[in-house]
Amino acid sequence: MSKSILLSTPHLGDLELEFVKEAFDTNWIAPVGPQIDAFEQEFCQVTGAGDAAAVSSGTAALHLALRLVGVELGDEVFCSTLTFIASANPIVYQGAKPVFIDSDRTSWNMNPDLLQEALEKRARIGKLPKAVIVVHLFGQSADIDPILQACNQYDIPLIEDAAEALGATYKGRYVGTCGRIGIYSFNGNKIITTSGGGMLVADDSKLVAKARFLSTQARDRFPYYQHSEIGYNYRLSSIASAIGRGQLRVLPQRIASRRRNFMIYTSALGNLPGIEFMPEANYGQATRWLTCLTINPQAFGADREQVRLALAAQQIESRPVWKPLHLQPVFAECESIGGAVAEDLFTNGLCLPSSSNLTDEDLQQVINGIIEVHHSKNR
Template structure:
């Protein structure tokens, strides 16, 4: 069964496909009464997910934001320290930094693939910080830099090898936000397995869903143990209610994990569909000067989670917001990209390093329908309506 909201001719942006063993596995939870945060599906989901991405350990959480929060805590990030992160991203990673009382430093995007700019990161580390006794300090704020949190946006990997090299040079842990890049690889390694930990989301709009859910992966057993501990109220005894620190109620439920197991089985198919959708859009837009595409970098595999373009308003009178609104009138859901974090009222006062690429991408960016169940006719309609709106 498919979860199409497109029944009344609305073409959705990115909706889930529930067409595998989901009902069957959830029924098992309901029939046995194992519905909460302990149960065989939680363990099975963690094991199968770890195998899928090629990590030694995986810890399931209630959502992607909580997985980043836990990964940052386990990386040792503390109040009044700073975490370097991407400027062009959904706000969740920046919020997770702030939950700890730490401050984000936002690094601009690069224009080629819209990910964290390595030259700007390098500039910040080399010219805006001091490195003494293995401790990196921000010259402007006087605060210690505690970690780097690069976000692989839209399914496309960041330059994670270069980021990890810089992190090593300055003795910084890397926590990867791979929530949008399940199925993305650099060489043969999956996004989220380069840093000390990697975080994933199973929100309804992601490659696979558990309704809401998240996962942290790591190859470090001590780190995995700590994250699991923090995710279960930091309970230190199996029989007594003794808690050795303030913990969190962040464990995924067995029902959600059951959905996760079924969705994970379908992931290889979802990835094939995402690539087909990407190829069809790319083919259609390749000769237009008023549409700038996000091409895939060499040596990486993109997950092609959400197909996005830039509307080149210098080559056309129509801008990105006008395109989104005109598509909406035709019952096609398109969306803008995220306001760059350094411009967000929620992040007022945070330091920004860059030259405004994230702002340019934000102004021109449009995400197009990319659901795995988008059919050929629907995609043809999206493309032909875009051509009608933009002109020949």
């Protein structure tokens, strides 16, 4: 039996264990101390962010971001629809209601024209959203400038969900550093990992300081425990931070490996009828965190699900692209602006194994599996 080829696995370097040992040797294990301070500082150095707060997950970072920009009970927040549910769940945590915006074909991310039109309509009726969450999907930046321009026109804070896109660029800038607040994830499947963890960044250090305050149960500055606000237990541990410091050192190599995966896939599969890969928008460089493609069943001879199941039979993990949030039962009553593009991408889209530690043999096995499906259906 051949080994399993998984979608996206952790890939550790040589320094993570050294930093973890340093944390143990100095007895800094709790979510405080030099490892977490250094991780935040080094993260800013890498990304160009003004300030950063390391927290327990990307979801926690997004929840804090919404709290920081004042999202409250009864508010509405515009959000990309083609994304993981964690992009929208924190909206509900705050008692607010998500409104979902469709994707464009250029990047698969939020359509700036739809956002602009929606904000213009809302401005006319005096019902603007409290914030906009734009997601940078599968390692590729959304078209930030027109999105940010639309938000600034109506003084609406833009939150960048860069959970899947650490290292991606937009016109030379790292995504997550362009809006009011950016958030990242270090979950086990991300391009770098701390096992579980996240980061909140902003150029406004007061916002980041408030994030740290809220993430440590909002304890007031007294010698005893006094609390004037509701806070959360969201701070990242020193051990996870130590892992993150080592992972940051290999981020460029991890991006290069994932982009190499994409190039190998496109070279081998790009000429098959009905296969189209997720495009790379010309305004930046994607990390190709996941290599994604769409399958036209009429042209290819099999649909997305048939390909996925054929790969699974060979112990190769692939996965449909995100089911749009406006189609999720839990959000059935929420408004959606557009949706046809995201629905089409979900129906036909497939994410291929994309780990940065895949071997050439692994990649060839995935490629052969897809080609075999095509040949078997077109004999």
